[in-house]
Amino acid sequence: DQQVKQNSPSLSVQEGRISILNCDYTNSMFDYFLWYKKYPAEGPTFLISISSIKDKNEDGRFTVFLNKSAKHLSLHIVPSQPGDSAVYFCAASLEGGKLIFGQGTELSVKP
Amino acid sequence: GAGVSQSPSNKVTEKGKDVELRCDPISGHTALYWYRQSLGQGLEFLIYFQGNSAPDKSGLPSDRFSAERTGGSVSTLTIQRTQQEDSAVYLCASSLEGLYNTEAFFGQGTRLTVV
Numbered sequence: 001d002q003q004v005k006q007n008s009p010s011l012s013v014q015e016g017r018i019s020i021l022n023c024d025y026t027n028s029m030f031d032y033f034l035w036y037k038k039y040p041a042e043g044p045t046f047l048i049s050i051s052s053i054k055d056k057n058e059d060g061r062f063t064v065f066l067n068k069s070a071k072h073l074s075l076h077i078v079p080s081q082p083g084d085s086a087v088y089f090c091a092a093s094l095e096g097g098k099l100i101f102g103q104g105t106e107l108s109v110k111p
Numbered sequence: 112g113a114g115v116s117q118s119p120s121n122k123v124t125e126k127g128k129d130v131e132l133r134c135d136p137i138s139g140h141t142a143l144y145w146y147r148q149s150l151g152q153g154l155e156f157l158i159y160f161q162g163n164s165a166p167d168k169s170g171l172p173s174d175r176f177s178a179e180r181t182g183g184s185v186s187t188l189t190i191q192r193t194q195q196e197d198s199a200v201y202l203c204a205s206s207l208e209g210l211y212n213t214e215a216f217f218g219q220g221t222r223l224t225v226v
């Protein structure tokens with residue numbers, strides 16, 4: 001039972017363009033969502049988060065959008081840079097409990 | 112320490128042997144999580160501690176897996192009679208307890224290879 005899904009295993013984008021990573025969830029009770037970035041041989045690092053009471057959160061080049069009615073969130077990176085190439089995981093939690101992660105999307109930003 | 116520390120960083124063990132993986136969380140973080148990532152897979156939840164108790168053990172794959180946490184700090188994940196399918200990167204994370212919105216900070220992981 002995959003409660004958090006990232007249906008695209010990979011994404012390739014040209015440097016300077018927008019990267020859009022998508023995530024769907026099934027549990028409408030999730031109240032907090034996060035995006036993590038992971039480089040090879042390293043642990044995931046926190047990138048940006050959003051509470052279920054909001055529909056957008058922005059931090060520099062990174063913006064997360066939440067559509068509760070569609071149970072969908074997305075991460076926008078603009079402009080994309082080669083250093084953004086990594087695996088991106090979305091995660092959801094319920095009342096401060098465990099984080100449930102998606103399968104990840106590998107982003108490749110080409111110069 | 113400044114971050115979550117895991118040891119060893121790499122472990123190769125023979126099938127059937129027991130292994131112990133250690134996690135030192137960020138000081139003051141009372142929530143601690145274990146995840147694993149198998150080759151080509153996402154982050155699979157294993158167990159979650161609040162202080163020394165584990166309110167959610169639902170992710171442990173079998174009774175060969177166990178974890179404990181002492182003093183509200185260090186945690187040990189033990190895998191008994193290891194099997195080849197246990198090969199994965201085991202990740203530990205910690206976060207502040209009690210905050211409604213909180214992110215978890217991950218260690219670098221322990222890469223376990225069962226041969």
